[in-house]
Amino acid sequence: MPADFISNLYVFVLAGFVGFELIKRVSPLLHTPLMSLTNALDAIVVVAAIIITGRQGTPLTTTLGAIAIAASFSNMVGGFLITDRMVRMFKSGGAKRP
Amino acid sequence: MNAVALEQYIHFAYIAAIVLFILALKWLSSPVSARRGVLAGEIAAGLAVVATLCNPEVIAYKWIIISLIIGAGIGIPLGMVKITAVPQRTALSHAFGALSAAMIGIAEYYEGLDHLTRFGMGEIALEVIIGSLTFTGSLIAAGKLQEILPQRPIVYKYQNIVSLSVLAAALILAVALVVHPQQTTLFVAMVIVALIFGVMLVTPIGGADMPTVISLLNSYAGFSAALLGFVLNSKMLIVAGALDGSSGFILSVIMCRAMNRSFTNVLFGAFGTVQTTVTKTEARPIRSASAEEAAQILDAARKVVIIPGYGMAVAQAQHKLRELHDILTKRGVEVSFAIHPVAGRMPGHMNVLLAEADVPYDRLIEMDEINPEFSRTDVALVIGANDVVNPAARFTKGSPISGMPILNAYEARTVMVIKRSMSPGFAGIDNDLYYLDKTLMLFGDAKAFVGSLIKELNAVAAGV
Numbered sequence: 277m278p279a280d281f282i283s284n285l286y287v288f289v290l291a292g293f294v295g296f297e298l299i300k301r302v303s304p305l306l307h308t309p310l311m312s313l314t315n316a317l318d319a320i321v322v323v324a325a326i327i328i329t330g331r332q333g334t335p336l337t338t339t340l341g342a343i344a345i346a347a348s349f350s351n352m353v354g355g356f357l358i359t360d361r362m363v364r365m366f367k368s369g370g371a372k373r374p
Numbered sequence: 375m376n377a378v379a380l381e382q383y384i385h386f387a388y389i390a391a392i393v394l395f396i397l398a399l400k401w402l403s404s405p406v407s408a409r410r411g412v413l414a415g416e417i418a419a420g421l422a423v424v425a426t427l428c429n430p431e432v433i434a435y436k437w438i439i440i441s442l443i444i445g446a447g448i449g450i451p452l453g454m455v456k457i458t459a460v461p462q463r464t465a466l467s468h469a470f471g472a473l474s475a476a477m478i479g480i481a482e483y484y485e486g487l488d489h490l491t492r493f494g495m496g497e498i499a500l501e502v503i504i505g506s507l508t509f510t511g512s513l514i515a516a517g518k519l520q521e522i523l524p525q526r527p528i529v530y531k532y533q534n535i536v537s538l539s540v541l542a543a544a545l546i547l548a549v550a551l552v553v554h555p556q557q558t559t560l561f562v563a564m565v566i567v568a569l570i571f572g573v574m575l576v577t578p579i580g581g582a583d584m585p586t587v588i589s590l591l592n593s594y595a596g597f598s599a600a601l602l603g604f605v606l607n608s609k610m611l612i613v614a615g616a617l618d619g620s621s622g623f624i625l626s627v628i629m630c631r632a633m634n635r636s637f638t639n640v641l642f643g644a645f646g647t648v649q650t651t652v653t654k655t656e657a658r659p660i661r662s663a664s665a666e667e668a669a670q671i672l673d674a675a676r677k678v679v680i681i682p683g684y685g686m687a688v689a690q691a692q693h694k695l696r697e698l699h700d701i702l703t704k705r706g707v708e709v710s711f712a713i714h715p716v717a718g719r720m721p722g723h724m725n726v727l728l729a730e731a732d733v734p735y736d737r738l739i740e741m742d743e744i745n746p747e748f749s750r751t752d753v754a755l756v757i758g759a760n761d762v763v764n765p766a767a768r769f770t771k772g773s774p775i776s777g778m779p780i781l782n783a784y785e786a787r788t789v790m791v792i793k794r795s796m797s798p799g800f801a802g803i804d805n806d807l808y809y810l811d812k813t814l815m816l817f818g819d820a821k822a823f824v825g826s827l828i829k830e831l832n833a834v835a836a837g838v
Contacts, residue, residue, distance in 0.1 A: 277493065278493060278494075280607050284604050284607065284609065284612055287609045287612045287613060287616075288600060291617060292616040294396060294617070295399070295617040295618075295620035295621060296620050296624065298399040298400055298617075299621045301400075302399070302402055302403045304713070304715060304721070304740050305725045305738060305740075306402060306403075306404075306408060306722060306725070307720075307721035307722030308464075308722035308725065309402065309408065309722070310399075310621060310625075310721075311592055311622070311625065311721065311722075312460075312467070313398065313399070313402055314596065315467045315468065315471060315592070315595070315618065317399075317618060318471050318596055318599050318617075318618040319419070319474075320418075320419060320422055320610065320611065321471070321599050321602060321611060321614075322474070323423060323426040324478050324606055324611060325441075325477070326423070327426065328481045328482070329434075330431065330432030330434055331431045331432060332433055333481075334484065336481075337481040337485050340477045340478070340484075341437070341441075341481055342438075342440070343474075344473070344474040345437075345442060346444040346445040348470065348474035349441070350445040350446070350448035350452060350470055351470045352449065353446050353449030353450055353453060354449035354453035355467060356415060356416050356419070356453070357453025358454075358455070358460065358463065360409065361453070361454075362726055362729075363408035363409050363412060365730045365732075366729045366735045367729070367734055368405070368406075368735060369735075369737060
């Protein structure tokens with residue numbers, strides 16, 4: 277087993293644990309925005325797609341990379357947009373509504 | 375700046391992004407700080423993208439820029455969809471995320487073809503299988519939610535055996551690739567089989583199981599990104615993927631618990647198809663009431679709990695319900711909304727719809743908190759919900775929904791149910807709640823009926 281794999285596994289387990297502790301605390305009120313926000317964060321795979329596309333391998337890998345950039349960047353832009361729209365809608369009863 | 379220093383700066387940017395990811399989720403825990411969470415996520419994403427564009431490995435920018443523009447062109451409209459379309463948009467975004475992860479995995483395979491280790495091949499194969507099946511599975515889910523595809527489960531004989539054989543075929547191809555990484559034909563076959571399995575995984579699942587399925591697909595999309603991080607040795611992708619994956623996983627567990635079912639049961643159970651035929655058709659007496667009568671009872675109440683379900687979303691009745699909430703509140707009635715975790719088509723669906731209609735979020739009460747309140751509730755108003763208020767889940771042993779946690783609407787002094795007709799709900803089971811002496815059936819379209827309740831209440835108010 278490569279050494280990289282082991283150090284990556286450490287990161288994965290710790291991040292999974294942090295995720296578990298954080299998500300448990302998210303109010304069920306916000307479960308829909310939670311899903312769209314994690315989706316937008318997940319779209320960070322765009323960085324890998326940028327490298328694949330930008331290092332100019334074969335036409336095949338460049339094409340695959342370009343599709344990956346478009347797909348993940350659309351998630352990033354759309355995910356943040358809709359999450360922000362949703363969380364803005366949650367108003368407390370204490371605040372005066374127009 | 376020399377290349378080594380530049381690489382270090384890129385890593386620092388990625389580490390900052392990871393910290394911001396975690397803060398984003400932390401701030402999302404409450405509606406008060408949620409917007410700050412979104413901002414933290416945006417900064418993190420921007421930082422990581424800009425840092426990556428500075429990576430010396432990137433030598434050509436043309437296709438990057440074109441694809442970024444196309445991505446933004448798709449993403450902006452998808453971020454501006456109506457709130458009612460959020461479930462299908464979410465499923466579509468799982469599909470895009472998984473597509474992206476699968477594409478990168480495939481590109482990585484072809485680029486590394488000459489120097490692939492067996493271990494590396496195994497990682498790529500697993501990553502590409504999960505990415506591909508999540509891609510097609512999420513597309514099917516989005517199609518069902520958009521009602522391009524039928525929402526009912528599509529089932530046939532020996533379905534589970536067929537589906538599992540297809541999954542097994544994909545895994546066997548993956549093992550063969552680990553032995554012979556250079557066999558590109560095997561790789562292409564594996565991708566195709568995984569894509570087919572994704573379709574087979576979601577077609578048998580009915581609309582009401584969507585909250586679980588959408589959460590599971592969320593978790594797959596996350597874990598495929600984390601696996602991609604292993605393939606590319608990118609710790610940032612591992613963290614982002616692990617956060618997304620664990621989020622989807624926790625949501626799936628919550629959804630399953632809220633239906634008292636297991637993952638296997640949701641994925642392979644095709645609930646709802648078996649029981650539809652066994653519904654008893656004997657006519658039991660019910661009491662129905664007009665809007666006028668119902669309005670008088672509501673006006674005399676001190677505490678009203680409204681229980682929305684998917685039917686409210688279909689009828690688009692949330693804005694009318696907010697008006698009803700406002701009128702009753704103004705007349706001194708305490709109004710709250712009882713939210714069952716699986717009400718609607720995705721986790722938190724009802725909350726978002728009602729928040730959009732300007733219902734204050736402190737009036738949206740989750741199941742465990744509202745249940746003890748029903749015994750002191752004058753009116754429980756059920757609108758578009760069915761199985762989540764069926765007392766059979768608690769009292770009838772052997773009922774298909776037996777053991778499912780429900781909202782205790784039956785404990786209220788009066789129960790009102792707005793419903794089009796007496797047809798049974800998703801599980802195909804008769805709802806005993808409708809036949810109680812204290813239950814009034816209000817027949818009609820949810821939105822129209824709430825509208826006439828409002829009119830009647832206004833008339834009462836004018837009469838005073």
